[in-house]
Amino acid sequence: MRNLLVTGGAGFIGSNFVHHVLAHTDMRVTVLDKLTYAGNRASLVDLPQDRFTFVEGDIANADTVDAVMSTADAVVHYAAESHNDNSLHDPAPFLQTNIVGTYTLLEAARRYSTRFHHVSTDEVYGDLPLEGGERFTEATPYNPSSPYSSTKAGSDMLVRAWVRSFGVQATISNCSNNYGPYQHVEKFIPRQITNIIDGQRPKIYGQGQNIRDWIHADDHSSAVLTILSKGVIGQTYLIGADGELGNRDVVERILAHMGQPDDAFDLVTDRAGHDLRYAIDPSKLRNELDWRPAFGDFDRGLEQTIEWYRANEAWWRPQKAAAEARYAAQGR
Numbered sequence: 001m002r003n004l005l006v007t008g009g010a011g012f013i014g015s016n017f018v019h020h021v022l023a024h025t026d027m028r029v030t031v032l033d034k035l036t037y038a039g040n041r042a043s044l045v046d047l048p049q050d051r052f053t054f055v056e057g058d059i060a061n062a063d064t065v066d067a068v069m070s071t072a073d074a075v076v077h078y079a080a081e082s083h084n085d086n087s088l089h090d091p092a093p094f095l096q097t098n099i100v101g102t103y104t105l106l107e108a109a110r111r112y113s114t115r116f117h118h119v120s121t122d123e124v125y126g127d128l129p130l131e132g133g134e135r136f137t138e139a140t141p142y143n144p145s146s147p148y149s150s151t152k153a154g155s156d157m158l159v160r161a162w163v164r165s166f167g168v169q170a171t172i173s174n175c176s177n178n179y180g181p182y183q184h185v186e187k188f189i190p191r192q193i194t195n196i197i198d199g200q201r202p203k204i205y206g207q208g209q210n211i212r213d214w215i216h217a218d219d220h221s222s223a224v225l226t227i228l229s230k231g232v233i234g235q236t237y238l239i240g241a242d243g244e245l246g247n248r249d250v251v252e253r254i255l256a257h258m259g260q261p262d263d264a265f266d267l268v269t270d271r272a273g274h275d276l277r278y279a280i281d282p283s284k285l286r287n288e289l290d291w292r293p294a295f296g297d298f299d300r301g302l303e304q305t306i307e308w309y310r311a312n313e314a315w316w317r318p319q320k321a322a323a324e325a326r327y328a329a330q331g332r
């Protein structure tokens with residue numbers, strides 16, 4: 001594989017993946033990204049210009065997609081509307097990008113016989129009880145809760161159907177919650193870090209007992225690269241790094257790293273349909289493809305992430321006021 005097409009490469013995880021691929025392989029990368037409110041061209045600077053091309057465009061536009069797919073050996077599909085809270089207030093863009101966009105890409109991959117990797121989420125499985133050690137596996141039935149996760153579930157089903165009916169050479173991964181550099185300030189960890197930098201208190205939904213399974217975005221990237229090279233066509237792989245933590249615990253750790261008292265947060269209105277707990281069993285990826293995460297220590301990764309937001313205020317500042325205005329309108 002020499003020419004890789006990355007959709008959504010100006011977003012959080014896509015941009016981390018582009019940096020990872022250009023640093024660790026000799027592949028050429030073309031990014032196709034619509035630059036929605038979540039896309040940031042400044043996440044793709046200082047890259048080797050002889051191996052990197054940026055195309056601004058919509059994955060739901062068949063002509064645009066055809067042009068970039070015609071020269072790609074493989075596509076890694078990250079582009080999506082990704083934020084649960086937004087999906088509860090305006091689901092329409094989620095259906096258009098996550099469903100119609102994925103369909104448009106699959107049809108082009110079918111035309112050009114392009115290897116396809118679909119990046120999805122553990123949220124397609126719904127949630128788990130707070131108590132008990134049950135974890136999601138590749139055999140867990142789909143049971144999505146939100147407009148976001150239901151459109152991601154729909155996109156996974158399209159990929160499975162295009163593999164079976166049309167022989168598209170695709171794999172799927174479902175990953176848990178990512179953290180790291182270049183994440184939009186609407187998301188949980190960057191929102192709290194940048195609130196504290198601004199002298200504002202972190203905001204925790206409900207009582208903060210919800211549990212997420214955190215993985216560093218660079219580990220997600222290495223897992224996707226592993227599946228792209230060694231994954232079995234038609235298979236799904238769950239990606240996780242044994243990072244389960246309660247939301248309140250995460251906020252207390254951020255406060256401690258930033259020199260604030262551990263109770264300097266506010267409890268705010270809960271999210272409608274708020275999933276209780278996510279937890280990934282990554283045995284298949286580890287045992288069959290021999291993948292291991294590099295960021296074993298969440299606190300070390302969190303400290304590095306805090307330092308990144310302190311050092312890169314020019315990157316996030318333009319989005320902060322608009323993100324907080326959206327939250328204020330929702331009472332959060």
Ligand code: NAD
Nearest residue numbers: 008010011012013034035036038039058059080082177178
């Ligand atoms: P993000 O919102 O930060 O980035 C999404 C990117 O897609 C942006 O650059 C945006 O401009 C682009 N985009 C949106 N609509 C587009 C369209 N119609 N055409 C072209 N580009 C478009 O999202 P993220 O958090 O980086 O998530 C990326 C992918 O990973 C998504 O598919 C998401 O479902 C999946 N995922 C995310 C997480 C997580 O913790 N954030 C975990 C598992 C899976």
Ligand code: DAU
Nearest residue numbers: 082083084121122123176177186187188203204205210247
């Ligand atoms: O599990 C993977 C998913 O993780 C991805 O598919 C999604 O794209 C990604 O956004 C993320 O979804 P979550 O809804 O879990 O992430 P979010 O950052 O929005 O919230 C994380 C948790 O923190 C969740 O329980 C809600 C809570 N929260 C969030 C915000 C923004 C708060 O308590 N306060 C906040 O201010």
